[in-house]
Amino acid sequence: MNRHPFTHWLARAATDPHATVHLWDMGCTAPLLAGRRWDVVQVDFALATGAVRELRAEGHHVGPHLMSGTERAVWWPLPLGAGRGFAGREGVIVYPPGWALLSPPPGKYLRDRVWVFPEEEEGDGEGPRLTSPGTLRAALDAAGRALAPSTGNPAL
Template sequence: MRSKTSHPAWLLKAAADPAVAAELWAGGRTAPLVIGRQWDLARIDFPLATAAICELKARGRHIGPYLMGGAERAMWWPVPLGTGYRLTGAPGVHVYPAGAELFVPPPGKYLGERAWVVQETGPALTSAGDLRQALDAAPYVT
């Protein structure tokens, strides 16, 4: 088993049991993270999320890590804890309730049809306010 320190702390802290998450990742499996422990989470339809990324870049806003799911045609965006409500009501967006779980691979691995995209700036999260502005400005395409 890999040491849990070999996995990113920003993800392990969101697991109900970080040691179990590290063990699952070391075994080539996804691990459940608990929403509301370290961040809020929004699922965004893939075309809308892609447009929002373009808007964030055009506005010079920070883009934090997000999870891509090609088969599910969605992206999951962790935003700072207590700010996810700002994304509520946007078309194509589902904000997860606290306590929900999402199964994820560790960064750098493609598992369960999902992969993390982590910018060179590191794991600092995208601002929910910036993301909402980008979603509102982006054309919604299905």
């Protein structure tokens, strides 16, 4: 079977990676656990898409993330321990270790979810480079400012 280069990298975040790959081969979603290989933060869709634009405009690396238009959310895997730096931010949910992220197979759109991977990277067993937590926080701040309603007085 021809699998996406990051299939096994993602599956290692599951309790049973082999069962996860089997579920994906059958066209099902499978749970990946926060805190097993990386932290998971969920970001409001509008804020997340603004952050991706900001990251790209500044020439920063955009690591893998899972998107859902219907759920209006984007989930970012971040290095272990980095999630706590996002706690309390508006439009962001930090999930605790053991929380299950229902994931489609990489490279497939399923249940209105799809993984977005860096274009410049290929699977090497180590997986893709994650988004830098510091640059993601800065991009979320910039995107939040861009989305905030203007507080200035309208011209008369």
